[in-house]
Amino acid sequence: MKTLLLSKEEVGRLISMKEVIGAVEEAYKAFSGGQVEQPDYIGIHLPEPRGEIDFKVGYCKTNEIISMKASSGGFLDNPDAHGVPNGMGSVLLFDARSCALICVMDGSLLTGLRTGASGAVSVKALARKNAKKITCIGTGNQARMQIRAISLVMQIEEIHAWSRSPETRERFKADIEGEFGIPVILADSKQEAVEQADILITTTRGKGSLVEASWVKPGTHIVAIGTDMKGKQELDPEIFRHAKIVNDSISQCIDKGETWHPLNQKIIGLDDIHAELGEILLGRKPGRENDDEITIFDSTGMAIQDNTTAEKIYRNALENNVGTFFAFL
């Protein structure tokens, strides 16, 4: 029995964002179709200036793969003190038919890729067909990933961007205009940026409302990425009152997603959550029904997205003879 080893560099050239979008769609469908086991993750918090390492396990019955992703982040001293990035990742894949370890791959790129793809999947299902303008609140790596993925599913005409730091903003503009040729307009205020949006993407580490309800125009689709644990928040909970609310996982979003805030403030009840994105992809619930509704996709991130994306990387590696085999057994 041999296990395939894949380095970060190999992972990077083994999958396209288009394939990640396909894998994440499969993940959502499998999840909402009851084909997924995804137990609570294990987290270990290290004392400052260290960060956290999480272990996330997912079992997908449709591909018969069990995945385990270990991912660390927030180790601020790492580059200087240890010569390694401040966050790293590793993924194990098991053939669920035998539980043989079939692959160990670097997982540094995986979370960024599958999270980027999640926004694009929601855009296909929930954004207006005539959407042209995207607003980014937050201009870090994940904002770039969102643009990379969404540009594959629609024609983006312009991007309005805001972030706290002028340097980050300027770098974002240069990078995006260079890579995609899409004009980026840097806004002086969040309000100015949000008012332009056909699609609003929030990817900050916000811990309080950044986007007020009165700024969001009818027909906007909101991709809420930043809030993936308790204590984080990006949106005014009032936005949820009349919006069509879609979750990646209802159980996760009501516990630690953006959806928790309006629930906690009794602005909405559980019945006001329209659907999981997978239910819409499976045709069990409608997506957008008119050009005026505000749709919100609350993405907390799921182990099963790692599972299907890593499986695709593994299959591509086998097909293209990339990687190194090692016999642990």
Added chain:
Amino acid sequence: MKTLLLSKEEVGRLISMKEVIGAVEEAYKAFSGGQVEQPDYIGIHLPEPRGEIDFKVGYCKTNEIISMKASSGGFLDNPDAHGVPNGMGSVLLFDARSCALICVMDGSLLTGLRTGASGAVSVKALARKNAKKITCIGTGNQARMQIRAISLVMQIEEIHAWSRSPETRERFKADIEGEFGIPVILADSKQEAVEQADILITTTRGKGSLVEASWVKPGTHIVAIGTDMKGKQELDPEIFRHAKIVNDSISQCIDKGETWHPLNQKIIGLDDIHAELGEILLGRKPGRENDDEITIFDSTGMAIQDNTTAEKIYRNALENNVGTFFAFL
């Protein structure tokens, strides 16, 4: 950054049982000394005839290592259908200072080794100094491991053994007499075997009491290995009424160990649990205090035993230039 890969064959020759005993002692001391984080494990149960795969994470502050062991078992069809064992294991070690992945090793041997060592550590702390005779209820692989480890910490003069299957019994006798030169007397009944014991070791998959209280003579030390999850049981709960009860982890043993049964039947209260084994090793609580008391060591197994044992294997590999380096990053 490079990660060390170790195969099963390499792991097997990189560590002696004596070193495992030392590593498990360190684990118990670190655990009871408050130097360990060991979150609830993640378990995935596959449909029959498949088994289960568990993911156990442990962080040891004394060695600054975070370990993750994935171990599967009960895949009955594996040898015929997939050409692999019915249980396998993999271990990841992270340097907790940076969370860099420093080692991926086969974990097939680890659970057996560290569980075998646990009995020996308890024998040092709790068995009578003049103990000579061991009784094994259950004669599978783990019974062999127990003998292998205990033979390093005391002089075993004879072994009395019982198991349900005559074939297994006979094979155990032949193996143990061949490997250790210790005479093995196969008992016709459990009672006959138990009555001989200075040290009683139970390593079955029992789901009900196998050993009655009236059979256990004063001064016996009991190593209760088999009960590591809810629904399992090997001992008559009455044995606990007047015994000195020692747990590997009190929180685990009262939840899913042999100790749960007498607690559940109100034969004992929480205050009747004398100590964790680590507290005795740290000198915070006494071990055996006279030759008449019956001592029970309830071992449910802890991630931190995997941690310290795997770390020792890793250090030995580095020292002896064994293994293969791979650059994931």
